[in-house]
Amino acid sequence: MDKAYNSSQEGHIYDQWLESGAFTPVVPKNPKVAKIKDKPFSIILPLPNANDPMHMGHALFTIQDILVRYHRMLGQPTLWLPGGDHAGIETQFVFEKRLAKEGKSRFDFDRQTLYQMIWDFVEDNRKLNQFQMKKLGFSMDWTRYHYSLEPAIVDNVLATFKKLYHDGLVYRDEKIVNYCTRCGTAFSNLEVDHKTVDSHLWYIKYGPITVATTRPETMLGDTAIAVNPKDKRYKDLIGKTITLPLVNKEIPVIGEDSIDIEFGTGAVKVTPSHSPEDYDMAKKHNLEFVRIFDYDGKSNNNVPEKYRGFFPKQVRQMVVDDLTAAGLMEKIENYSHEVGHCYRCGNPIEPITAPQWYVKIAPLAKPAIEAAKTGQLKFFPNRFKKTYITWMENIRDWNISRQIVWGPRIPAWYCLDCNPDIKLNFLDKNKNIVSDFYRNTKNKYSFEEINNGLQSLVAPVGTDFTVEHLDNCSKCNSVNLIQETDTFDTWFLSGQWPLSTLGFNTADPSKSSPDFDYFYPTTIMDTLWDILFFWVARMTMFGLYLTGDVPFKTVHLHSKVTDAKGQKMSKSKGNVINPLDMTEKYGTDALRMSLVYGIAPASDFVVSEDKIRAQRNFVNKIWNASRFVEMLIDRLHEKNPDLKISELKSPLSKGDLEGFSQADKDILEKLNKIIISTTKNLESYHFGQASENLYQFFWHEFCDVYIENAKDRGEETIPILLTVLKASLKLLHPFIPFVTETVYQNLKEKFNFKKELLISSSWPINEN
């Protein structure tokens, strides 16, 4: 044995595990029946973005590996199912940044071409991501790996959409949406970051009424003034009209109870197309909708000519200048308030009315709330149960459509000839962008030319559609049927991940795979709590909706990785520690151990190079302790070639301790305790405590006390040394699999350990 542990052997060890089949559980012939008897243990990996290079967040999958290795050693059929996510908007955003470097944009390509380009881009990275997870020793069943854009996965997702549609849970509507003009797509509420912005409150004179607003530029789209009916100042004006400045248009004054008399002037300008509150008021009072900013973020034909074609910021300046010049700006106050920003690119969100696809969520949320309340779905730590229920109870309908190409297209087809008001954006055969209504393009371009060059379309709400691709329109028999260009919110697909990957068949559940029967519901879902709503909540709803059962029995949530100062790792802060660099430098085991050592459940993971180095020393300590035990035994063996070398028969049974010294009894008793506490800590997700106790036991009890003591003694220590060492290797294996397996392999032949891999050996059991 070398003087120090050499972590460069890790790859070889991993291959041994892989080849042994240890990662791949066998599903019994009759899975539904066997499930009760065998007690399978299963975890679905929170699918990493396939284009994402490894970072510390991925290294936290160590938690799952610990659980999986532990349960595998308990003898349970254990599945850890890996996967990769196409990650819709995330990936398209990254890809568009690359395009920008080449001086190109998404508008230079038709959607098919763009899709293929992104596909190729992701394929390259996908393999790298898998390689990196292997490097960290994750004992995933690669034979069951799935990628989110596999045909079978996508088919299942489309089938779910159809089922939702037929159950009356899918609808189209033109409401205010969170629209990012840079990304060119709408987002769900969850994808909006609210940031405090220092701005102003502009007081603008609208004839007899002065309004206070944070967005003067949207005044061009005002269609009413709202005041509180109890407000004496304006009471008499309700029902009358006033003239909208700059636009010179008559708009009504309406009474609205929700208006705060105390705030500003007590009068609010109402812009139904660019404010969620105003939208609601407009619906209630039947006001006109005037959308002044379009999907490209610029002002459109609905504003006076001089303001057309500008971004909101520019329009704001022009409007403020003009109002000031006209003497209509009463005053400007400093004011800070919350403004929604795109979580992806950071651009301010423009609330805009746009036709989108929605899922009626209340019927899905109800059973998901029940499951949490009844304990069918458990949370660790338990406090997240409340967070989850509160969110679920206040949930709003889910906008599932995204105006991007990277993802499965919504399976809905429109007949162009029945719906000439569909707006089409496409590249003609000369690669020129055409953007017009079908009624204007139908005589100039063939359907093929439109469809081949298609970038996007906008079908007004109410447009007839089918969720099957028919050859002819059932009404007019036209063959010009065009598919919706909106794609699904990524979470619509990943929300069905446990079902899709285990082979659940939405269209015909009776045809689901044995894997589904055996492993569903999975045992634990372990993930960062920041995707509790995005992902965990959606999976629960889909799982219950489609199968009647939760997708996992327990949600284990943990926090983020921070540096030694407790700051979140980010590129901009420059405090990122690359896990792969650390594995190169200190070995994978050291990194893994440092991630869990001394970390309280659900708190931040504090990682520093110092900590990793300390754990590297521990790994080396194990190596050397083993080396020393081997040497000690060899030495005794040389003196006495007939020496019988064996472990204790029944290591922890007290009856066998007759004739042993106090030191022997002490260490065995402590071993006994550590077996009990490690088991208990693993069962209750106290990984930090478990690893810390093992560290203390191995180093400061076994090495410092027992081995030191054994130096002065003879052959009678051999059974104890071997027993404690072997049990320690097993207990430590889930945390630091490589060194323990390596040592085990070195020792097993020499000391008649069973010829097996440590990964497949059995968990030490306390027999007291």
Place this chain on the structure above:
RNA sequence: GAGUCUAUAGCUCAGUUGGUUAGAGCGCUUCGUUGACAUCGAAGAGGUCAGAGGUUCGAGUCCUCUUAGACUCACCA
């Protein structure tokens, strides 16, 4: 605006259902070893467990309030 979490040694953090002298890693002091160990071992210094009050035979651990941070959610102008 609603909610959640955190506050323990110089630094980063453990301390699972309340129970004997409050722990680890790194750092610091002294000594030993360098023939298992990237050194390692032995001994030690260092904490009124944010503050105040309460429950209890007993509280770092439970309750209330205060202070200071962090985070999440949220259509108010």
